[in-house]
Amino acid sequence: MTASPPPTTAEELRGAGLRVTAARVALLETVRHGDHLDVEAVASGVRDRVGHISLQAVYDALHALTSAGLIRRIEPAGSPARFEGRVGDNHHHVMCRSCGVVADVDCAVGEAPCLTASDDHGFSIDEAEVIYWGLCPTCTAAPSS
Ligand SMILES: [Zn+2]
Numbered sequence: 001m002t003a004s005p006p007p008t009t010a011e012e013l014r015g016a017g018l019r020v021t022a023a024r025v026a027l028l029e030t031v032r033h034g035d036h037l038d039v040e041a042v043a044s045g046v047r048d049r050v051g052h053i054s055l056q057a058v059y060d061a062l063h064a065l066t067s068a069g070l071i072r073r074i075e076p077a078g079s080p081a082r083f084e085g086r087v088g089d090n091h092h093h094v095m096c097r098s099c100g101v102v103a104d105v106d107c108a109v110g111e112a113p114c115l116t117a118s119d120d121h122g123f124s125i126d127e128a129e130v131i132y133w134g135l136c137p138t139c140t141a142a143p144s145s
């Protein structure tokens with residue numbers, strides 16, 4: 001049995017119907033290697049890979065890749081949007097109120113039960129966005145000033 005090689009980032013972009021540019025390839029790789037990065041962190045990661053790119057170009061590429069389903073945007077209330085490469089599994093997030101660190105949380109019990117709403121109002125539901133808020137271990141341990 002010969003395993004076919006995994007698609008390159010460029011092939012994934014093409015497969016999603018997107019034009020392949022160096023900036024988009026760098027952005028997708030930055031988001032995937034990062035950990036729930038905000039726009040500033042994505043921009044600096046892209047710049048490390050391809051040199052200067054305007055913030056507007058970063059926003060445009062983030063929008064294109066989010067629409068294509070290659071990356072996911074999470075928008076915690078009252079804090080900047082974050083981007084991640086883990087898509088399509090309806091996982092959730094836990095976020096620290098104090099320092100803003102974010103971690104992945106799998107759905108509470110097994111097969112995404114949160115998608116079975118107690119009343120779906122006739123909607124065909126494909127995503128439940130849950131953010132658990134609290135204090136991370138570092139902030140819990142820090143002496144309050
Ligand atoms: Zn914290």
Ligand SMILES: [Zn+2]
Pocket residue numbers: 036084086091092093103104105
């Ligand atoms: Zn996540």
